[in-house]
Amino acid sequence: MTLIQITTTILICWIIFIISWERLSPYRKGLPFFREGFWVDLVWYTIIQSYVLKIVIFDCIIYPLQHHIGWHGLQFFKELPVALQVLFFLVTHDLYIYFFHRLQHANKILWRTHETHHSGKEVDFLAGSRSHAMEIIINQTIEFAPIVLLGADPAVIPIKALLDAMFGMFIHANINIKLGKLKYILNSPELHLWHHANYREVFHANFSTKFAVWDYLFGTIYNPGFKPGNEPGNWGLYYDYPKDYFLQHAFSLKRFDERKLLKHKWFRFYYNIRPSLMKLVLGLFGKQKSRPARRHCAPPEPVETYHTLNT
């Protein structure tokens, strides 16, 4: 069995485990499996974007960069056990991600590369995959370039990628879990689901990805001991955000009002392709009665404001 086959098998088992856990012990009760944005997250972000950006990051950036500088790593680094190499990159990249994430929340331009990740109002194991393409290019180049350039064992890349995927699913999973004393070290849904809540108190808190220790260390922890609530207004962004993958990326470059764009025939046609296809597919499987397709040309809900626990 090759390493890729092993990591793929572990990942599949982990997905089944997390999905079962969500059903058995949900953080928010009643969250449907096929929740709002499920197909966009699965098809566009998890499958298509991941596949395309892996080629962009490795074949168009990291390997040409390695070829250009003609450097093949540090000998002492190559002699370290693979487990230590993985641990080194886990900790250093997680510390970088903490500060970059914090910067993304503080800087208006960088926020445009991160708001996509916060746009979902129903957060579950798949929600972590929703990240702007530019955010992925920046973070994964900074994550994987040192692994290649320092001459780490080739096994470090698939192992690190597996841990990223497993942690990403875990911290976004809709599961009720308390880590006890481990919460000071490891991140969990208890902390990260609050990071996705629409409350002023968490706009600049809980930035950690894998190790919660950074939030405790740098004073950005927020854990009030209760949950944000189940209303859509309790979650995601406090302003309207497009639901379509391409519109989400366009929105980061230029703000627009979907209601005004819907006046154009070409836009209405584009905007209704996906719901129409979904309706067709669900119709073929006879499931149209179980969850009616949401009409995208319906007027968007009113702009929401953020919540604050003090008022």
Ligand SMILES: [Zn+2]
């Ligand atoms: Zn964030």
Ligand SMILES: [Zn+2]
């Ligand atoms: Zn998140």
